[in-house]
Amino acid sequence: MASDINRRRSFSLLVLIIVMLYGHKGDSKCDFEAIFNFGDSNSDTGGFWAAFPAQSGPWGMTYFKKPAGRASDGRLIIDFLAKSLGMPFLSPYLQSIGSDFRHGANFATLASTVLLPNTSLFVSGISPFSLAIQLNQMKQFKVNVDESHSLDRPGLKILPSKIVFGKSLYTFYIGQNDFTSNLASIGVERVKLYLPQVIGQIAGTIKEIYGIGGRTFLVLNLAPVGCYPAILTGYTHTDADLDKYGCLIPVNKAVKYYNTLLNKTLSQTRTELKNATVIYLDTHKILLDLFQHPKSYGTLCHNLIWFSCTSTDKFSIFGILRNRILLFCFHI
Numbered sequence: 001m002a003s004d005i006n007r008r009r010s011f012s013l014l015v016l017i018i019v020m021l022y023g024h025k026g027d028s029k030c031d032f033e034a035i036f037n038f039g040d041s042n043s044d045t046g047g048f049w050a051a052f053p054a055q056s057g058p059w060g061m062t063y064f065k066k067p068a069g070r071a072s073d074g075r076l077i078i079d080f081l082a083k084s085l086g087m088p089f090l091s092p093y094l095q096s097i098g099s100d101f102r103h104g105a106n107f108a109t110l111a112s113t114v115l116l117p118n119t120s121l122f123v124s125g126i127s128p129f130s131l132a133i134q135l136n137q138m139k140q141f142k143v144n145v146d147e148s149h150s151l152d153r154p155g156l157k158i159l160p161s162k163i164v165f166g167k168s169l170y171t172f173y174i175g176q177n178d179f180t181s182n183l184a185s186i187g188v189e190r191v192k193l194y195l196p197q198v199i200g201q202i203a204g205t206i207k208e209i210y211g212i213g214g215r216t217f218l219v220l221n222l223a224p225v226g227c228y229p230a231i232l233t234g235y236t237h238t239d240a241d242l243d244k245y246g247c248l249i250p251v252n253k254a255v256k257y258y259n260t261l262l263n264k265t266l267s268q269t270r271t272e273l274k275n276a277t278v279i280y281l282d283t284h285k286i287l288l289d290l291f292q293h294p295k296s297y298g299t300l301c302h303n304l305i306w307f308s309c310t311s312t313d314k315f316s317i318f319g320i321l322r323n324r325i326l327l328f329c330f331h332i
């Protein structure tokens with residue numbers, strides 16, 4: 001019973017955050033006009049596939065009925081967030097046709113890292129659009145918006161107002177690939193060594209955006225990737241490395257270390273940026289519960305996670321459904 005209550009509590013955490021952001025419509029601080037998102041596949045709404053076309057099925061088959069640039073069958077957290085704030089889905093910054101940036105832009109691309117990659121997309125599959133590049137795109141976006149307004153350019157009808165940058169929500173859902181991409185090759189202990197650098201760069205990016213007028217920042221923490229099938233199949237381990245839920249203990253310990261440090265660093269950032277609101281969103285808690293108690297989220301979810309995903313095939317698991325987090329698994 002107690003754990004049931006806990007479960008329901010974490011289950012509704014995301015909904016709560018959305019309601020929190022949405023519920024204050026009258027309060028100018030929360031009356032966001034736009035969202036600018038920095039991220040990887042967890043929040044890419046088409047950036048990667050705009051740069052490197054084209055995405056094939058089965059992506060998007062259930063909700064969008066066609067590939068929609070997301071590494072998911074359904075909508076992503078960022079889609080639900082945009083919708084709950086009364087905005088359309090975020091256009092990818094890299095999408096040249098059909099984009100509308102009046103309510104922000106999405107700089108996320110799948111396989112993005114925080115740190116500059118030392119390798120190429122064509123060698124290791126890591127996106128060239130790491131956080132520093134995404135930040136440069138954001139700065140350039142602002143320069144273009146400012147210029148377009150002062151020169152009264154025709155492209156203005158798809159651009160936000162000049163004052164949008166102080167009235168926007170800046171979201172960060174990135175760092176997972178820094179954590180996972182080297183896990184199999186160098187091991188969890190050596191990955192841990194550069195995690196402070198990853199977090200430092202996220203905090204540094206927030207400060208830079210504050211410098212150009214950003215005031216509200218939402219940072220999603222790292223998921224318990226030690227439960228992810230792709231990690232379980234790709235990372236050499238013994239049964240002793242698994243907890244009673246079948247998740248990798250050393251990997252999830254490193255995730256906790258990362259999240260604790262991220263939370264601490266963001267507290268520090270909060271004290272440094274006097275007029276900023278910096279929110280640390282604990283999605284880890286929700287996702288961990290999903291892996292530990294999949295049955296309480298319905299049999300569909302249970303089947304997807306525990307039956308489809310425990311083979312040695314590679315799977316990709318992302319997505320959320322009706323404000324409830326649901327992981328989708330695809331053979332890729």
Ligand SMILES: *[C@@H]1O[C@H](CO)[C@@H](O)[C@H](O)[C@H]1NC(C)=O
Nearest residue numbers: 113115116117118178194197
């Ligand atoms: C890439 O190499 C540089 C210099 O050796 C290093 O500082 C940086 O952390 C490396 N980045 C990654 C993602 O490994």
Ligand SMILES: *[C@@H]1O[C@H](CO)[C@@H](O)[C@H](O)[C@H]1NC(C)=O
Nearest residue numbers: 259260263264267280281282
């Ligand atoms: C984050 O840190 C604050 C203290 O700065 C603490 O009160 C809070 O519980 C932490 N959040 C999580 C999810 O660990």
Ligand SMILES: *[C@@H]1O[C@H](CO)[C@@H](O)[C@H](O)[C@H]1NC(C)=O
Nearest residue numbers: 210215271272273274275276
């Ligand atoms: C914070 O905002 C207030 C009101 O806009 C302003 O007067 C003050 O100078 C700002 N403080 C800093 C540190 O930017």
